[in-house]
Amino acid sequence: xxxxxxxxxxxxxxxxxxxxxxxxxxxxxxxxxxxxxxxxxxxxxxxxxxxxxxxxxxxxxxxxxxxxxxxxxxxxxxxxxxxxxxxxxxxxxxxxxxxxxxxxxxxxxxxxxxxxxxxxxxxxxxxxxxxxxxxxxxxxxxxxxxxxxxxxxxxxxxxxxxxxxxxxxxxxxxxxxxxxxxxxxxxxxxxxxxxxxxxxxxxxxxxxxxxxxxxxxxxxxxxxxxxxxxxxxxxxxxxxxxxxxxxxxxxxxxxxxxxxxxxxxxxxxxxxxxxxxxxxxxxxxxxxxxxx
Amino acid sequence: xxxxxxxxxxxxxxxxxxxxxxxxxxxxxxxxxxxxxxxxxxxxxxxxxxxxxxxxxxxxxxxxxxxxxxxxxxxxxxxxxxxxxxxxxxxxxxxxxxxxxxxxxxxxxxxxxxxxxxxxxxxxxxxxxxxxxxxxxxxxxxxxxxxxxxxxxxxxxxxxxxxxxxxxxxxxxxxxxxxxxxxxxxxxxxxxxxxxxxxxxxxxxxxxxxxxxxxxxxxxxxxxxxxxxxxxxxxxxxxxxxxxxxxxxxxxxxxxxxxxxxxxxxxxxxxxxxxxxxxxxxxxxx
Ligand SMILES: Nc1ncnc2c1ncn2[C@@H]1O[C@H](COP(=O)(O)OP(=O)(O)O)[C@@H](O)[C@H]1O
Ligand SMILES: [Mg+2]
Numbered sequence: 001x002x003x004x005x006x007x008x009x010x011x012x013x014x015x016x017x018x019x020x021x022x023x024x025x026x027x028x029x030x031x032x033x034x035x036x037x038x039x040x041x042x043x044x045x046x047x048x049x050x051x052x053x054x055x056x057x058x059x060x061x062x063x064x065x066x067x068x069x070x071x072x073x074x075x076x077x078x079x080x081x082x083x084x085x086x087x088x089x090x091x092x093x094x095x096x097x098x099x100x101x102x103x104x105x106x107x108x109x110x111x112x113x114x115x116x117x118x119x120x121x122x123x124x125x126x127x128x129x130x131x132x133x134x135x136x137x138x139x140x141x142x143x144x145x146x147x148x149x150x151x152x153x154x155x156x157x158x159x160x161x162x163x164x165x166x167x168x169x170x171x172x173x174x175x176x177x178x179x180x181x182x183x184x185x186x187x188x189x190x191x192x193x194x195x196x197x198x199x200x201x202x203x204x205x206x207x208x209x210x211x212x213x214x215x216x217x218x219x220x221x222x223x224x225x226x227x228x229x230x231x232x233x234x235x236x237x238x239x240x241x242x243x244x245x246x247x248x249x250x251x252x253x254x255x256x257x258x259x260x261x262x263x264x265x266x267x268x269x270x271x272x273x274x275x276x277x278x279x280x281x282x283x284x285x286x287x288x289x290x291x292x
Numbered sequence: 293x294x295x296x297x298x299x300x301x302x303x304x305x306x307x308x309x310x311x312x313x314x315x316x317x318x319x320x321x322x323x324x325x326x327x328x329x330x331x332x333x334x335x336x337x338x339x340x341x342x343x344x345x346x347x348x349x350x351x352x353x354x355x356x357x358x359x360x361x362x363x364x365x366x367x368x369x370x371x372x373x374x375x376x377x378x379x380x381x382x383x384x385x386x387x388x389x390x391x392x393x394x395x396x397x398x399x400x401x402x403x404x405x406x407x408x409x410x411x412x413x414x415x416x417x418x419x420x421x422x423x424x425x426x427x428x429x430x431x432x433x434x435x436x437x438x439x440x441x442x443x444x445x446x447x448x449x450x451x452x453x454x455x456x457x458x459x460x461x462x463x464x465x466x467x468x469x470x471x472x473x474x475x476x477x478x479x480x481x482x483x484x485x486x487x488x489x490x491x492x493x494x495x496x497x498x499x500x501x502x503x504x505x506x507x508x509x510x511x512x513x514x515x516x517x518x519x520x521x522x523x524x525x526x527x528x529x530x531x532x533x534x535x536x537x538x539x540x541x542x543x544x545x546x547x548x549x550x551x552x553x554x555x556x557x558x559x560x561x562x563x564x565x566x567x568x569x570x571x572x573x574x575x576x577x578x
Contacts, residue, residue: 186398188386189366190463191415200411204402281402283445 062250070255083243084235093236094225095263097153101160102221109165109217110210113172114202123173134166142224142231151232160224164217171213175206208282211275218267222260312379312389313344313466313499315365319374322360333524334360337374340518340527344466347493347500349510351562352520352528353569358503359395361525362469365501366392378467391465391498393456393473399444405431405455406440412463430458434488450481457485461492468498472505486513486542494538507562511535511555512542519561522569529561 044064051058058066074087081087116123141162145155179202187201229238237256244252322335335357342348350358363369364376367387376383378390391412399408409427414420431437434454444452453474460468473489474482490513493500504510510517511533519528533554539545546552 180398182394182396182398183400185368186392186394187400187411187415188368189390189392190412190459191386192411193415196415200403201400204400207402279402281404281443281445283443 058250059248060250062254066251067254067258070249070251071258074255074259082240084239087240090235090237090240091259091263093153093233094222094229094238094260097156097225097228097236098160098218098221100153101157101224102164102218104157105161105164105221106168106214106217108161109168109213110172112165113169113210114176114198114206117173117176117206118198118202130166130169134170138162138166139227142227145228146232151234155231156225156228156233156236159228160221163220163224167217167220168210168213171209172206175209176202178209179205207278211271211278214271214274215268218271219264222264222267226260311344314377314379315342315348315467315499315501316377316380317341317361317365317374318377320361320364320371320376321373322357322364322369323372335364335371336524336526338520338526339374340530342499342501342516344499345497346516347502347514348516348518349502349504349514350518350520351504351507351510351558352525353522353566354505355569356520356523356565357525358520359471362392362471362501362503365467366390366469387467389463389466391460391463391468393460393468393470395471395473395475395503397444397452397456399452399455399459401444403443404440405436405442405444405447408444408455409458409462412459416463426462427458430462431455433492434458450477450485453477453485454488457489457492461496464496465498468493468500470500470502472503474509475505482509483541483543489513490539490542507555507559508546509542511551511558512539512545517558519558519565522565522572528565529558531558 048064050056051061051063074081077087079086082090084090116126139159142155142159145158149155149158183201183205184197187197192200225236226238226241229236230242233239237260241253241256244250244256318339320335320338321333323331323333325331338357338361340348350361352358360369364371365378365383365387367383367385367390370383378387400411403411406424406427409430410420410423413423413426418426428437428440431440434457436451436454436458439447439451444455447455456473460470474485477485486509500514502510502514507517514533517531517533519531520526521528531554535545535548535550535554
């Protein structure tokens with residue numbers, strides 16, 4: 001080996017190593033993709049088979065082919081798709097509630113988190129109360145909101161907002177507390193006003209924490225909207241699920257679950273894009289720069 | 293007093309007159325309260341002056357209150373007793389015309405190199421365009437042209453210190469506080485940075501309060517060396533360094549007889565304190 005080192009030009013050696021590296025990475029990716037597909041085929045195929053062979057009753061447990069048919073029905077029957085109108089209208093309702101709740105909860109969570117994180121006195125005063133409210137199972141608030149605000153969209157938005165608020169609040173608060181003292185002192189000496197410190201130092205520093213919380217928070221927003229709808233609504237995916245459940249239609253429940261999963265994944269994808277944009281300054285994680 | 297200084301050193305920068313660059317620390321004691329309310333004395337009756345335009349180094353064992361002293365001069369903290377005057381005025385809030393290079397990295401990791409250096413002027417109300425132009429100029433002066441769009445994590449430790457130096461000097465401070473600025477660097481990089489610092493200091497002539505644990509560095513760079521006692525810190529001795537300027541590179545001056553003489557003299561004084569501080573920490577451990 002040592003005698004061969006001198007004979008090869010370093011650039012050729014590097015190119016060879018790079019070529020081998022690229023091939024290895026590509027091979028691994030294909031393998032992972034194939035294994036993933038295999039998992040899906042085994043799970044969905046197995047489900048289909050056991051329900052076809054009668055080991056499990058499709059009447060209770062649904063059946064992939066039935067779910068697929070139900071999905072086609074939902075999206076092809078226009079206004080007749082559900083008792084409450086087009087399936088798209090249901091998606092729109094839930095999505096609107098979730099997004100409004102998400103935005104309201106996230107904004108108030110960030111504002112309160114930053115304010116309490118900045119102000120020791122406020123934090124000491126409000127801290128115990130926030131912990132108490134956080135300890136209450138908040139889903140129950142949905143019942144109160146339905147009683148107070150009727151079966152319109154308001155109680156769903158509120159429930160989603162409350163769920164989102166606590167997730168975002170605690171992360172924003174912690175993020176502000178973790179701001180580097182040196183960086184803070186540096187900004188102060190450079191002449192930053194309190195507002196400039198919040199804008200240039202505190203918020204960017206807490207953003208890592210806040211954005212991490214937004215991933216979980218959107219899931220909570222959808223849960224809030226759905227639970228609100230199950231408790232009482234005129235339209236929405238939660239209502240579709242409740243109706244399907246009451247008419248012993250597991251395929252309808254599963255089909256709607258599938259649609260919700262797609263929505264959640266899309267939101268996750270959008271949030272990841274936002275994260276990449278806002279946190280582009282961060283060094284790549286160690287796992288991203290693997291050694292060959 | 294102010295008149296004499298104005299005659300002695302013509303104003304090099306416009307922001308503050310030279311007399312504003314005098315630092316007078318008199319009878320300063322600083323106590324910290326632990327969370328449970330216990331008092332701890334970090335500084336006791338510290339008194340020394342830094343003349344306008346002077347380069348003053350402070351040496352002393354770890355934990356003797358050097359960083360605390362800088363915090364009092366910058367206005368980040370207040371003395372428990374005694375007064376800190378800058379330019380004849382008692383420090384109250386962040387001191388005007390001051391810049392601070394911290395011991396640890398204090399760059400904003402989410403801002404680019406250019407954004408970091410431009411912060412000073414922007415916080416003082418200069419427009420973005422003008423702040424960026426002058427940041428570019430300063431990055432060129434510290435030898436970092438071409439790295440404007442990098443983020444701090446993409447730079448080496450020495451390069452980050454250069455960014456910090458540009459960020460500290462861009463406001464053309466009349467007082468520059470430096471807390472072991474090159475402590476984390478390797479010997480060669482440290483020597484290069486020290487030479488560059490002296491070059492820039494000779495152009496701008498701010499008063500410098502420079503903390504270091506490296507006595508050679510202190511004697512090579514400074515006009516005055518303050519030796520502090522181990523905690524609670526007080527001033528043990530003040531030495532005026534009469535090596536002529538310009539002194540040339542810090543690597544070479546170390547071999548001059550006068551340098552060795554001063555170094556030996558100050559080290560004799562400092563060694564006692566270092567040994568006392570060391571004995572205390574090892575005593576606590578056993
Ligand atoms: N904010 C603070 N609260 C409590 N104690 C402190 C604080 N800052 C410094 N100290 C204590 O004061 C002493 C002097 O600290 P410092 O000025 O950082 O020393 P040096 O910079 O000389 O190493 C140390 O014992 C340190 O623990
Ligand atoms: Mg220190």
